[in-house]
Amino acid sequence: MPTGGLQRAIGPKIRRIPVHKPLFINFCEEILKRNNMKATSLPPTQRQTAIDQDFDVLIVGGGVAGLYLLYRLRGLGLSAVAFEAGSSVGGTWYWNRYPGCRCDVESLEYSYSFANDLQQEWNWPERYGTQPEILKYINHVTERFNLRRDIRFNTRITSALFCRRKVLWTLCTDRGEIFRAPYCVMATGNLSTPQTPEFSGLDRFKGDWFHTGLWPHDEVKFSGKRVGIIGTGSSGIQSIPHIAQQASHLYVFQRTANFSLPARNGPLDPEIEQRHKSEYSARRKAAFDTPFGIAGYPPPEKSALDVSDKERLQTYEQKWAEGGQISFLYSFNDLLTNKASNDTAAEFVRQKIRKTVKDPIVAELLAPKSHPIGTKRLILDTNYYETYNRNNVTLVDVSNHAIEEITPNGIRTEDGHFTVDSIVFATGFDAMTGAILDIDIGVEDGPSVRDVWKHGPTSYLGLTIAGFPNLFTITGPGSPGVKSQMILSIEQHVDFIANCLQHMKSRDLIQIEATFDAEDLWVKHVRQVADATLYPLANSWYMGVNVPGKPKVFMPYVGGVDRYKKKCDAVVDGGYMGFSMSA
Numbered sequence: 001m002p003t004g005g006l007q008r009a010i011g012p013k014i015r016r017i018p019v020h021k022p023l024f025i026n027f028c029e030e031i032l033k034r035n036n037m038k039a040t041s042l043p044p045t046q047r048q049t050a051i052d053q054d055f056d057v058l059i060v061g062g063g064v065a066g067l068y069l070l071y072r073l074r075g076l077g078l079s080a081v082a083f084e085a086g087s088s089v090g091g092t093w094y095w096n097r098y099p100g101c102r103c104d105v106e107s108l109e110y111s112y113s114f115a116n117d118l119q120q121e122w123n124w125p126e127r128y129g130t131q132p133e134i135l136k137y138i139n140h141v142t143e144r145f146n147l148r149r150d151i152r153f154n155t156r157i158t159s160a161l162f163c164r165r166k167v168l169w170t171l172c173t174d175r176g177e178i179f180r181a182p183y184c185v186m187a188t189g190n191l192s193t194p195q196t197p198e199f200s201g202l203d204r205f206k207g208d209w210f211h212t213g214l215w216p217h218d219e220v221k222f223s224g225k226r227v228g229i230i231g232t233g234s235s236g237i238q239s240i241p242h243i244a245q246q247a248s249h250l251y252v253f254q255r256t257a258n259f260s261l262p263a264r265n266g267p268l269d270p271e272i273e274q275r276h277k278s279e280y281s282a283r284r285k286a287a288f289d290t291p292f293g294i295a296g297y298p299p300p301e302k303s304a305l306d307v308s309d310k311e312r313l314q315t316y317e318q319k320w321a322e323g324g325q326i327s328f329l330y331s332f333n334d335l336l337t338n339k340a341s342n343d344t345a346a347e348f349v350r351q352k353i354r355k356t357v358k359d360p361i362v363a364e365l366l367a368p369k370s371h372p373i374g375t376k377r378l379i380l381d382t383n384y385y386e387t388y389n390r391n392n393v394t395l396v397d398v399s400n401h402a403i404e405e406i407t408p409n410g411i412r413t414e415d416g417h418f419t420v421d422s423i424v425f426a427t428g429f430d431a432m433t434g435a436i437l438d439i440d441i442g443v444e445d446g447p448s449v450r451d452v453w454k455h456g457p458t459s460y461l462g463l464t465i466a467g468f469p470n471l472f473t474i475t476g477p478g479s480p481g482v483k484s485q486m487i488l489s490i491e492q493h494v495d496f497i498a499n500c501l502q503h504m505k506s507r508d509l510i511q512i513e514a515t516f517d518a519e520d521l522w523v524k525h526v527r528q529v530a531d532a533t534l535y536p537l538a539n540s541w542y543m544g545v546n547v548p549g550k551p552k553v554f555m556p557y558v559g560g561v562d563r564y565k566k567k568c569d570a571v572v573d574g575g576y577m578g579f580s581m582s583a
């Protein structure tokens with residue numbers, strides 16, 4: 001039987017119906033109909049909320065972004081409510097509770113910067129934060145700033161419709177409630193729609209199965225069990241060493257080998273912590289002048305091809321020993337733009353894998369050859385490759401011999417049958433667009449976001465979508481969010497939105513909308529920048545290729561946080577260039 005929150009992964013998909021509503025007045029009735037409800041069938045409290053609850057801003061999501069937005073809006077005297085599908089705050093860090101889950105950005109960077117007392121007082125025990133530690137921090141922030149009272153938990157937004165005549169968004173929840181406000185912000189996260197491949201036979205599997213992105217809250221015990229894990233992305237590579245320690249046998253089903261570097265995690269040195277904290281304000285500011293939003297890594301000046309073999313090797317060895325993605329990708333200045341340079345780094349890591357893994361056949365299968373290093377998320381691990389030297393771990397190559405079906409007691413590939421008691425799906429997410437498209441978002445008498453994004457997401461700055469007034473997306477497609485220190489990008493977007501609303505309020509403006517021209521130019525720029533790099537060479541979730549039927553479009557902005565922030569600042573300084581605002 002499926003366990004815990006898994007129902008959500010396999011539960012019925014929200015229907016994707018384009019919105020073409022002739023009259024706003026019919027909207028609530030229509031939405032209730034779509035959700036198979038009648039206003040009179042709702043409990044009295046819900047019926048009341050359906051007509052009485054008005055706010056300035058409706059926020060979808062109670063993760064790191066939704067929380068900071070609530071904080072900022074409160075400071076501006078605007079009323080807001082956030083809707084959160086989970087039973088508590090945290091978003092990514094609430095859902096991803098799999099064994100070994102940990103952030104791949106260092107603790108001293110991966111935190112809010114908006115409150116100095118907070119960043120000075122909070123103590124991170126390790127170089128990289130574990131999921132429980134990060135969730136504890138997010139809960140602390142929630143209590144410290146008394147944010148919980150404005151969040152509706154266990155509430156999923158199913159649809160959102162904008163009425164131009166009334167300048168009003170109307171959002172419906174899966175509980176039959178209706179909320180209205182002039183502004184709506186999608187703080188829905190980039191990796192919040194888990195993907196479980198539709199393997200035939202899963203419904204007949206007799207054991208437990210889990211998705212890393214929807215892990216049960218109760219402890220999952222693998223002791224004495226035969227476990228199969230499908231997927232070797234960040235989630236798989238983090239959890240495999242932990243599951244291997246418990247399971248009687250672990251079968252790892254790998255379709256594509258990935259590059260992973262040792263994290264070199266450990267307790268945080270109190271001296272380093274103190275020094276970092278004393279420099280916090282300068283470091284946070286300097287982070288905006290860097291491509292990944294993290295200060296402290298001097299930009300490399302040389303190409304990997306302009307140094308001797310000896311110097312190149314020494315550089316890679318030093319970075320390998322240091323640990324960390326940026327450090328490694330900053331070995332030379334062209335690792336993400338020049339394939340020949342990239343090959344030298346990729347081969348260095350492949351050699352490390354060959355030296356670590358004792359069985360040469362397994363080592364060769366684990367050595368990635370399908371994509372340049374860094375063009376998929378460069379993974380950080382602790383003892384990942386070493387895990388394949390254990391007697392109770394088997395690597396099953398499913399690159400040429402795909403998984404055919406799940407049987408009642410195992411997994412069948414074209415190569416044979418593997419008997420397992422539990423299956424872990426580390427199969428990733430419908431990234432960047434999944435959570436937005438799960439909501440039926442539209443404008444009265446206009447198309448829906450689902451229509452507009454049919455051939456791939458379009459957006460101005462990853463913050464707004466032309467044709468959808470008063471709607472904002474935090475770290476949406478077309479922004480550098482997922483290619484940066486995420487919390488820094490979230491803060492920058494929230495500040496942009498909050499400052500924009502303040503600007504409008506002070507001038508009695510009530511409607512803002514990106515122009516189609518500005519959006520077209522931005523979309524072209526995002527693609528041009530990506531095309532000048534090696535990123536499009538990988539079949540990654542950045543390209544949308546991990547979801548069957550999803551348009552193949554490179555979604556993040558890889559021009560760097562520094563360039564992006566300057567562009568946003570110029571937009572604001574120019575009087576919100578590329579937007580039309582009206583009273």
Ligand code: NAP
Nearest residue numbers: 102103104197231232233234235236255256377426427428
């Ligand atoms: P992912 O990177 O998309 O990896 C999914 C894995 O599942 C891939 O190995 C994929 O193989 C495999 N897979 C999917 N469908 C399959 C099928 N039908 N048969 C066999 N294999 C299949 O997902 P993820 O590991 O959850 O990571 C997603 C992102 O979340 C990361 O890139 C990272 O940005 C973030 N993340 C961060 C951390 C961290 O901070 N440490 C931890 C976890 C996740 P293919 O490659 O062949 O498609």
